[in-house]
Structure formats: structure tokens, C-alpha cells
Amino acid sequence: MKAIIKIHSIALASVSLVLFLILVSSTASASITETRITTNTADQTHPSVWSNYIVWQDARNGGSDIYLQNMATKVQTRITKGVNAENPYVSGNRIVWDDNRNGNSDIYMYEISTKKTTRITLNTADQTDPAVYGNYIVWTDTRNGRNDIYLQNLANKVQTRITSGIDAFEPAIYGNKIVYLTGPEQIMMYDITTKKTIQVGGGIPDSLSIYGNRILYNDEFTGQYTVLLDFTTGKGITLPFSYVSNPSMYSNKIVYDSSINGNSDIYMVQI
Numbered sequence: 046m047k048a049i050i051k052i053h054s055i056a057l058a059s060v061s062l063v064l065f066l067i068l069v070s071s072t073a074s075a076s077i078t079e080t081r082i083t084t085n086t087a088d089q090t091h092p093s094v095w096s097n098y099i100v101w102q103d104a105r106n107g108g109s110d111i112y113l114q115n116m117a118t119k120v121q122t123r124i125t126k127g128v129n130a131e132n133p134y135v136s137g138n139r140i141v142w143d144d145n146r147n148g149n150s151d152i153y154m155y156e157i158s159t160k161k162t163t164r165i166t167l168n169t170a171d172q173t174d175p176a177v178y179g180n181y182i183v184w185t186d187t188r189n190g191r192n193d194i195y196l197q198n199l200a201n202k203v204q205t206r207i208t209s210g211i212d213a214f215e216p217a218i219y220g221n222k223i224v225y226l227t228g229p230e231q232i233m234m235y236d237i238t239t240k241k242t243i244q245v246g247g248g249i250p251d252s253l254s255i256y257g258n259r260i261l262y263n264d265e266f267t268g269q270y271t272v273l274l275d276f277t278t279g280k281g282i283t284l285p286f287s288y289v290s291n292p293s294m295y296s297n298k299i300v301y302d303s304s305i306n307g308n309s310d311i312y313m314v315q316i
Contacts, residue, residue: 077285077286077314077315077316078314078315079286079312079313079314080312080313080314081306081310081311081312082099082114082300082310082311082312082313083101083103083310083311084310085103085105085308085310086105086307086308087103087104087105087308088103088104088308088309089101089102089103089104089105089112089302089308089309089310089311090102090290090291090302090309090311091131091132091133091291091302092133092291092293092300092301092302092311093133093134093135093293093300094135094293094294094295094298094299094300094313095135095136095137095295096295097115097116097117098113098114098115098116098135098157099113099114099116099135099300099311099313100112100113100114100124100133100134100135100140101133101302101311102130102131102132102133102142103123106123106126108127108128108129109129109130109131110123110124110125110126110130111123111124111125111130111133111140111142111155112124113135113140113157124140124155125142125144128144128145128146129144129145129146130142130143130144130153131143131144131173132173132174132175134175134176134177134217134293135177136176136177136178136179136218137177137178137179138156138157138158139154139155139156139157139177140154140155140157140177141153141154141155141165141175141176141177141182141184142175143172143173143174143175143184148169149168149169149170149171149172150171150172150173151164151165151166151167151172152164152165152166152172152173152175152182152184153165154177154182154199165182165197166184166186168186168188170186170187170188171186171187172184172185172186172187172195173185174214174215174216176216176217176218177218178218178219178220180198180199180200181196181197181198181199181218181237182196182197182199183195183196183197183207183216183217183218183223183225184216185213185214185215185216186206189206189209191211191212192212192213192214193206193207193208193209193213194206194207194208194213194214194216194223194225194235195207196223196237207223207225207235207242208225208227211227211228212227212228213225213226213227213233214226214227215251215252215253216253217253217254217255217260218255219255219256219257221236221237221238222234222235222236222237222255223235223237224245224253224255224260225253226250226251226253229249230247230248230249230250230266231244231246231247231250232244232245232246232247232250232253232260232262232274233245234276245260245274245276245279246260246262246274246276246281247266248264248265248266248272249264249265249266250262250263250264250265250272251263251265252290252291252292252293254292254293254294255294256294256295256296258275258276258277259273259274259275259276259294260273260274260276261273261274261292261293261294261299262274262292263288263289263292264283269288270283270284270288271283271284271286271287271288271289271292272284273294273316284299284316286314289301289302289303289312290302290303290309297315297316298313298314298315299313299314299315299316300312300313
């Protein structure tokens, strides 16, 4: 299969954080095997992957539930029931999501090994789009009248407001790095250790995922491509498959949802 690879070089001005994109086209051979994960006739969307676990948002029971599949055993487990759960994210032994069982949207966490569910947020505003890594959970929070990114350390229950004065949303986390979106054109990264924030990308990005030093996102500015960006070098490649919905990454695995078979199903590729 022939694929078009686009190389993106990103330079950031230290003061104005102006983003420059240089697109260089080349061709390369690429072979990718796509695996269909779900076959239910209802919609399955917003997947997340970690090691042998894939989670997603599932409509098979009416409303919206969170489902988990162990790729090693192919066993699927229904995690939620009757709470309109959305936006799941899995890392290690933990799954997080948001649901409105209390009227507003709150963040909940499920531990796979113990099957225990814990309510994380108690604020009466909406908390949505959570992500988890180790003892850290991040989410989008409206308690201050706009969209902010909040971080909670599960070890000491301390919550930290990461952003202020801008609309920020769709956080993802790996290690001590949090990435999130601001406005229509910027990918920002916050270092938990140093508490410093820098811009690492742009181009009307959507659907952020981070693993190691790579950020996966959809770039609608250049014509709806799915891009893998190395934020240490500022270079990225357009992946050799078409734009996909809600991509999420673990190591060389990418999961996403597609309606190619009528309803939305979950698919996985290894790159």
C-alpha cells in the first residue's frame, strides 16, 4: 500500500508562541493491519487503550455505558449502568469517565482489579473529559465560569488548577506531562514537576492522546489528517491511513471509532 507521509517541522517563538508549519511531502510504503474490536449493532465510540485493555462509550443498552475489553482474553465487561457515562480513559489498573448521575457531570474512577468505583469530583459545576496516569487525574472543569484544566493527585486528594484566563479542554496525560487544547489552533503542554507550560503544536488540532514523547491528534487545518508528533524534536508525520474519529494511543497501538459498517465500531491498528 502506498501512503503519503507529510513531515511537519514546528518552531515556537519564545515570547509570542507563534506556530510555523513547514510541510514536506514524500512517499513511503506502509502496511497497516486494521482489527475490528466491536461488532455490536449499536454505536461504540470514544475508545482508549492501555496495554491489553480497551475501553469505550457504548449505546447497546440505551443511553451510554462504559465497556472494557481485555484483548488477551477477548472478554468484554460492562463497567457502568444507567448513568449516561461518557469519555472513558484507561491507564494501568484505572478507568476514568464523566457521568451526570448527580445532575451535573462528575468524574468517576473504576479500578479493574478490585472492581471498585470512586467519585472523584464533588463540585456542582461540570467536570468532563478526564484522563488518568498513575496517581494523577486531569479533566476539563467549568467551576470558574469557563473551561479550565484541573489536576488531582489521588495520593493526597489535592486538586490544582492548571489553566486560568483561557478556555482549555481535552486534556491527556503521560508521566509528568499534561497536554491540552486552547482555542482552535494550539496544543499546550504542562510539566507537573516544573509547573511550566509551553506550546508544542497547532493547526486546528482535535482528539489529543499522548504516550512517551509522542502526541497523537487530528489536524483539520491541513485537510483532516491524523498526525503523530514528537514534541522533543517538533517534527511529526501524517499517519498512512485516513482521518479517523477519536484516536487514542498506547505504544504502537492506535484505537479509534469508525462508521464504515453503518454504526460506529471500535478499530485498532498497530504502526
